[in-house]
Amino acid sequence: MSGRVIIAGLGPGADNLVTPEVSAALAQATDVVGYIPYVARVSPRPGLTLHPSDNRVELDRARHALEMAHAGRTVVVVSSGDPGVFAMASAVFEAVEAGPPEWRALDIRVLPGITAMLAAAARAGAPLGHDFCAINLSDNLKPWALIERRLRLAAEADFAMAFYNPRSKSRPEGFARTLTVLKEACGDTRPVIFARAVSTPQEEIRVVLLPDTTPEMADMRTVVIVGSSTTRLIARSGAPIVYTPRSVPA
């Protein structure tokens, strides 16, 4: 008997941003694995075993899920946001590739979710309405030089940019460097959106111009969006609307 692994995105936090597809998968699961705060979003019920684990043990967690599926369980691996964007789907496939051949025969499915940058963009207006890129600013798993190179090329390409994992307590300096690079490479009129804990009770959205940004405006619960050269602010009472027009004149 062979089970399944379903890698499911819970969205950024609010229950009404969880797709019915993901809710149905959770209702059929025998086991849920994931980072502690994400597993805490799944309601306990008879027949379901929750396996919360700490941060930075993604490969162990992935192997555990695959082992349980191989033993016949229906395992849901939960991620916040979308599991394919800087989240658990890649970790599971890394484990599959390095693991025993029988893991390749398992039924493994990825269920998309609302990723943080799109929830954040929706709150601010439509800053990602034209071409954009998404960069994970954590240098745990890649060299800082590559991040800096991508930042400079993204600025040259005039992409709007979304940054995940901008700043942690253990490596606060990367985001400071990011802002320094952007202040050099981009104009002074770019709006920057700091969106923290979007769709949760702790949500905070802040819009500032690039020259006025400081590193401590972000933490690990923040997604940061930097406009392109064409991104506009619409002033009104309350927070301005930030959007990138669909057109770029010739």
Next chain:
Amino acid sequence: MSGRVIIAGLGPGADNLVTPEVSAALAQATDVVGYIPYVARVSPRPGLTLHPSDNRVELDRARHALEMAHAGRTVVVVSSGDPGVFAMASAVFEAVEAGPPEWRALDIRVLPGITAMLAAAARAGAPLGHDFCAINLSDNLKPWALIERRLRLAAEADFAMAFYNPRSKSRPEGFARTLTVLKEACGDTRPVIFARAVSTPQEEIRVVLLPDTTPEMADMRTVVIVGSSTTRLIARSGAPIVYTPRSVPA
């Protein structure tokens, strides 16, 4: 009395990828506006007026929605996918910025949805599991030279890439040029995913290596994802898994 405009993402096609937030907004709407096939996804009911309109009239549609909201209606503007990604949110804000001052006082909200590239990525594995960019290949609203420049810089930055609107009947040559640029700028081992009509009964997912791609593999219902230099294929019986590892070695 002032109404509201809610710009809502219906996801790529399947009903179980529509968020509960969007379903609730549709249940409260007095009017729904959008491109004909997207409005066709909304169930008629007493008290709801559907306003389907043709493609390429996004600004007229946006103004119509804003006028109705100003007259007190609760208007939902529907997009497929996410409304903030190459869709109606930017068009509505363009209309707001150019329109009468009273439109800025309206309650306008964007509700995110599952955008096509993330649904497509989930079907193939996790090709967008590391840094990536999203480019609209239509040159209706921007010069081809800018598209080509972005393609070359994205290749230099070694982003995975997702392409929207790759190819239409009226301008079939752009995607052919895109493939020519990529074949020049990227290695021969990049996997390319052609994901057509994801999550609908017409869904087709095809994975080929970059040198084997041809322009007619895409149409306007296709989203195309090109791996980065680190993207991997896991062979197995059936379709291979395509994923981009989380790490880049120093």
